[in-house]
Amino acid sequence: MTSLSIDETHRIATRKAMLRLIPLMCAIYFMSFLDRTNVALAKAQLAVDVGISAAAFGLGSGIFFIGYALLEVPSNLAAHRVGPRRWIARIAVTWGILSTAMMFVQGPWSFYVLRVLLGIAEAGLFPALMYMVTLWFAPNDRPVAVGWIYTAPALALMLGNPLGGALMQLGGIGGLHGWQWMFMIEGIPSIIVGVVLFFKLPERPRNARWLAKNEIDVLEQRAVIDAHGHPELTSADWIAALKRPTTVLIGLIYFLNQVAFVGLYFFTPAMIQQMHVKTPFIVGLLSSSVGVGFLLGVLVLPRIHRRYGNDCMYLGVLTAGLVAGACAFVATASPVARMVLLAVTAFFAGGVLPSYWAIAMKRLQGIQAAAGLAFINTIGLIGGFVGPYLFGMTETATGRSDSGFMVIVAASVLGLLLVPLLARAIRREAAPRPAVGAAAGAHS
Template sequence: MTRLITRKLMPLLMVAYVISFIDRTNIGLAKTHLEADMGISAAAFGLGAGLFFLAYSLCEVPSNLLMHRFGARFWITRIMVTWGLLSAGMAFVQGETSFYVMRVLLGIAEAGFFPGVMLYLTYWFTRRQRAAAMGTFLAAVPIANIIGAPLSGAILGLDGVAGLQGWQWMFLLEGMPAVVLAVVVWKLLPDGPRDAPWLSEEQAGRLEAHLEAEQEAGAAESGTHSFAGVFRDKFLLMTIAIYFCHQIAVYSLTYFLPTIIESWGEMDSFTVGLITALPWVASAAGALLLPRHATNAARSRTILVGGLAAMTAGLLIAAVAPAVVAILGFCLTAACFFVVQPIMFAVPSTRLSGATLAGGIALMNTIGILGGFVGPYVMGLLEEATGSAVSGLWFVAALVAVGALLGLRFPTRDPEFHDSVAEVGRPAAEAG
């Protein structure tokens, strides 16, 4: 059954996330064009880029609670339509004010997609299967990073076609696929197992009973039964703190890796792009190969702590080594990005249920997004203060090391529950 569910759901969700990530990050390639054509200053550009994350983070929790109320099919479709239209609408900004407004609206529109999918996966995969499923989904991020820049660069070459600038074509052509795919999501994405035409009534009932038993056992053991209780749950708060450190590393490399590579010597943009892609290839491999082994609490802790320790080592290697060895350090770090992330996102579903689970997952991603602001900001400050593009890596490595130490406090025992269908995940091949 697990293979069948993965085959039916994951390709659609991954394609949607690839489009989402490209729409979120293509603004970087438009920077110089917006400055030249619209008079948007570097400071205004930086503010607009940050406003997206601010609006995004503020709307995460409400969005997930609304998805829990209205259903995944409707809410994910709504998110994709609005973000696609607004992303395409970026082609028509006229200056700094409209740029700010569009970035805020885009952040509001896209908020909830990622935590919504994390919540949605808890409707389908048991605790033993969840880290592997989330790791597979997260492989969409490196895929987006590998194909996004070349795609956007090619579209920028349409400058002047039909009287539009290249950056306008980029926003239009990369925004509209989300709207088109939203139609597919509306037609094919079931709200839950009971709505899936490719599962029998018996399979759906067995799966839902097992998942409900797991959540009830976890919530009973943690004692967290309300969203306010999340802020008193020390284990959840520790997990959120680890995720904050993790996201600082992810976004620091996302935004500063090309600059660091350029500091190694004279090379053209294409070469920089190729080298930049290498760590993301490693991260895709890690996401697809390792999270599947996090099948219980003891293994999850081992993989989490080991992954964070490897990330720390890779960052330190990159900070001190010559270029060839440094890129291997970056590859080691990136290979663990989406190995440890699904383990952290699997935690809320072992301690929360219902609307509390929806809010808890969204809160976790909200704090993580703030890490996405802190990391690049501090990296920039340290580079400016020291004149070295790699100086900020020491700061990032220190925080990831703190995350690894916190990870040592993860439990090694799963919550116990008694359920007649406890082995629902075992017959994975019966329908697949």
Template sequence: MNGVAGGGGTIPPRDPETLTALCLRRLLPLLVVAYVVSFVDRTNIALAKSHLQTDLGISAAAYGLGAGLFFLTYALTEVPSNMVMHRVGARRWITRIMVSWGVISGLMAVVQGPTSFYVLRMLLGVAEAGLFPGVMLYLTYWFGAEHRARASGLFLLGVCLANVISGPLGGALLEMNGVLGLRGWQWLFILEAVPALVVAAVIWRRLPDRPRDAPWLTAEEAAGIERRISRQQLEAAPSHEGLGRALLGPQSLLTIGVYFCHQIAIYTVTFFLPGIIGGWGHLSPLSIGSLTALPWLASTAGAVFALRGRRTPLQARRVLVAGLLIMASGMLVASERQPALALLGFCISASMFFVVQALIFTYPASRLSGPRLAIGLAFTNSCGLLGGFTGPTIMGRIEQQTGSATGGLIAMTILLVVAAGLASRLRPVST
């Protein structure tokens, strides 16, 4: 029962910083694990790319389109998904999301050709829609603006860990080729779908919807957190601003533009890095997977160290702009044909992937509250994620026409410089 300690004594009141640390410890590990699983299931086709081409005749262009179609349906269904989560609660809705995407991810093992590949990728996008913006919304129930970038950055460690884990794991699963008459890529999809169902059961039992539902907070502490968040949102969000202007005003469009360019870059790397590494020589699937993990280790380090502590709005914007320029410089280095130099470039760029993403999502949260915040976060993510459709699609076409990823990486460099220019004009309402 909230408010009662073991032995019958009342829990002494804890200060806000202690409560913030407690909430981070209690919530983030479970959310990070969920995001690890989701990212593994949406991106494992990167390791299966060459096998799908060989076994099913899926071309580079068809692969790029299929990789991107996930984001198209994901983006189209995010806003309604986040609205439902705001009404029914995170525990129920995230559980539903994980069960449905786990089933569909496993069905990728029965792909027969481009058409079924496209259909299942689109269904996976619908199934998973709402997880990321839903968690971004969920964090606003628990953390004030001064701590939100850190909480978001820790959550985004799930992507880093997913790519660190999925490379070697996927490479090992691909080497199960022939076991029980199945191809290695079929084992990859089947076995990597199981954790989604397991984690869904844990979320159903362990994730509190709001502070008032957390058994590890006293009633007074939970009420204090909710009052503080509510007061901060009322002070930050201008009540006279309509939803249309909040979503399509100049600052919102700048945020969307920055995020769109960022997502083009990040998902181009996600879906094409294993193939680029595979073109460097005769490497085993396990070796390719292990090398693929290195940039994501760099992204983990960046997210951990660059998002520590509080920042003023001006400092946050400077870090955002600098992060985008570092990403651009890394992409330019990665376009070199010398493998060691290219891998270094990918590591440089990846070190800022989630520093940038965590800071981007502090902007809509500084202007909106309540149901408008649910819609605003999902709308920003939906528009930005169209970059996840655009990037792999364009990259696949460039690779098919030129036989090289160099042109695509140079295009990513230019886009990231443009994004840095847009980010320099962002003006948050608060931090």
């Protein structure tokens, strides 16, 4: 087989994998994002119906990520051991049950408990999906694959906000509040999707009946061998991934991104309401501007990254765009301009996410990928807790939900300052190390 025919086989096999896998991965991630963020639409009604204040809402929204973070690495190591198909299906069913149970919230403490349990149930989902990407796709194809996966949360914000707003208007039917109907109706489909994935999601190319033998071989070779030189590491080596400076720095930059972005999408409905919009459906519809910006970002920016040679320079440009968008929002008072800038901020804050994972995946493989990607996500999840909490505190202090944009400015500036440190760490890891004998001779 010629080199050209191998490349063509890989291209065809990659296209098959994209068409078969990405819709399933998007479906499960769509439902998870819908179930974790629909609480944003219930903020005002929870305050009236069960006495949850802005600060309590910010804490409860963010505390989800604490439960998630505590079990992130163990969960993804379990996915590596039992297989991502079984583990992802288990995650979906348990979080679907708990998301539905959110309809029984009675006050701040039950709100906190259910949000923590929801985070624990969902722990490991996203890094398990990223781990599957490392098993199926070559490094050059990963930004696009991850970008497609990120269309799921973008669509969840676009479609979920109007849908949730419409469901909120069912209040009074059957003696239930609108937010109770929303939690119940949006939680049950997650259980169904989890069962479907158990039967339909192949874990590795070798498990896919729809691939020819030569397609299986070339996918597995280029996903692992070309990127790292050997297919697997032993379980004794996984801790090494957590000690690498590049892993830690990517995690810290991701942490700051999540402080900004998670706070943004949890508090956007409240910002819209303070623009004197009262109808839940219209609030949800206008809040989808964040989803529109997010979707455009993950569709456009990974394709530019694929052709861009310098990872860290590209990361710096996108982070600078986030700083500029957030500063512009703070500087204007026009509601129309602010609606546009909500989308612009989400374009950069969300569109940069596939680049983080593509940069990390180039440097992790096998069980190191399972542990390292989960570790990065764990650090980011802590940012997911800190962001809504800080947004809630700033709203409590100022009386304005949009004051949280100062949190976005501060977090994105700090993230921009870390990018040169990441570039230096990558250069050091890539530099050839002198042989032990040569090093000894130099010091003799």
